[in-house]
Amino acid sequence: MDGMEAARSAFDVLETAKVEPAVRRLPPGPDAGNATCEFAAVDYRYPAPDTDEAVLVLDAVDLRLETGEHLAIVGPSGAGKSTLIDLMLGFDPPTEGGIWIEGVPLAEVDLAAWRSRIGWVQQDPFLIAGTVFDNVRLGAAGADRTAVVSALELVGAGELAARLDTIVGERGGGLSHGERRMISLARAVVRDPDVLLLDEPTAGVDTETQVRIAASFPQIAAGRTVVTVAHQRILVDLADRVVRIDRGRIVAPAPGDLR
Numbered sequence: 121m122d123g124m125e126a127a128r129s130a131f132d133v134l135e136t137a138k139v140e141p142a143v144r145r146l147p148p149g150p151d152a153g154n155a156t157c158e159f160a161a162v163d164y165r166y167p168a169p170d171t172d173e174a175v176l177v178l179d180a181v182d183l184r185l186e187t188g189e190h191l192a193i194v195g196p197s198g199a200g201k202s203t204l205i206d207l208m209l210g211f212d213p214p215t216e217g218g219i220w221i222e223g224v225p226l227a228e229v230d231l232a233a234w235r236s237r238i239g240w241v242q243q244d245p246f247l248i249a250g251t252v253f254d255n256v257r258l259g260a261a262g263a264d265r266t267a268v269v270s271a272l273e274l275v276g277a278g279e280l281a282a283r284l285d286t287i288v289g290e291r292g293g294g295l296s297h298g299e300r301r302m303i304s305l306a307r308a309v310v311r312d313p314d315v316l317l318l319d320e321p322t323a324g325v326d327t328e329t330q331v332r333i334a335a336s337f338p339q340i341a342a343g344r345t346v347v348t349v350a351h352q353r354i355l356v357d358l359a360d361r362v363v364r365i366d367r368g369r370i371v372a373p374a375p376g377d378l379r
């Protein structure tokens with residue numbers, strides 16, 4: 121797509137975003153041969169009701185996420201990495217520019233259907249009051265004990281699989297930070313998603329647990345499109361491609377980014 125065409129398409133997206141489309145479209149799925157997600161000249165500002173000077177958090181971002189690829193996103197704190205993930209999930213439309221999901225303009229996408237195909241590990245893992253089982257099953261209401269055990273084992277959390285009925289609190293009482301991360305990952309994986317969006321899945325986790333989570337990645341990522349926001353080398357090295365973002369812009373990779 122050339123620049124002009126991108127700008128026109130972006131304009132169409134903005135126009136259609138103003139009205140609720142009569143028909144929401146299902147993204148055609150991973151086998152249809154489209155990029156999973158495409159950003160063209162995307163700017164994003166958080167709504168700032170009290171000021172006209174909302175900061176540009178994403179600045180002219182062009183990004184094509186191929187179906188089946190494993191992309192790492194790196195960059196300093198505050199660069200816009202989590203915002204990029206939020207836009208892929210359709211939480212807010214871009215301020216300028218266009219986003220397509222499997223070729224469908226984001227403004228027309230059936231967001232519930234799209235999100236049902238995504239496993240999202242949020243940057244701040246959260247737990248509900250309940251058991252380990254309840255917390256993993258939050259990812260897939262229909263999951264039975266066998267499915268929850270497999271998901272936990274897949275992410276390297278065999279011990280938790282043996283403690284399904286342990287009560288954990290809203291604040292993760294009784295669980296280590298690493299265990300909370302593994303529950304979040306298992307919650308994403310139990311959905312059997314086409315797309316995994318992992319926002320710093322090993323942040324604040326000790327090295328041994330990082331190694332364990334990283335070791336589970338080949339199985340977790342197999343047959344899926346994966347975006348991993350990560351600072352740790354061990355995760356970045358697993359990706360097919362690394363994109364660096366700095367102050368909202370995609371920039372050239374730093375020397376240490378590439379293998």
Ligand SMILES: Nc1ncnc2c1ncn2[C@@H]1O[C@H](COP(=O)(O)OP(=O)(O)OP(=O)(O)O)[C@@H](O)[C@H]1O
Binds near residue numbers: 166198200
């Ligand atoms: N809800 C919000 N309202 C206003 N500004 C926000 C909001 N969320 C994030 N920001 C700002 O947007 C910028 C990008 O934030 P974002 O969370 O995307 O960064 P990040 O790259 O994920 O950083 P980190 O590595 O610390 O997680 C930051 O300057 C942040 O302060």
Ligand SMILES: [Mg+2]
Binds near residue numbers: 202203243319
């Ligand atoms: Mg973030």
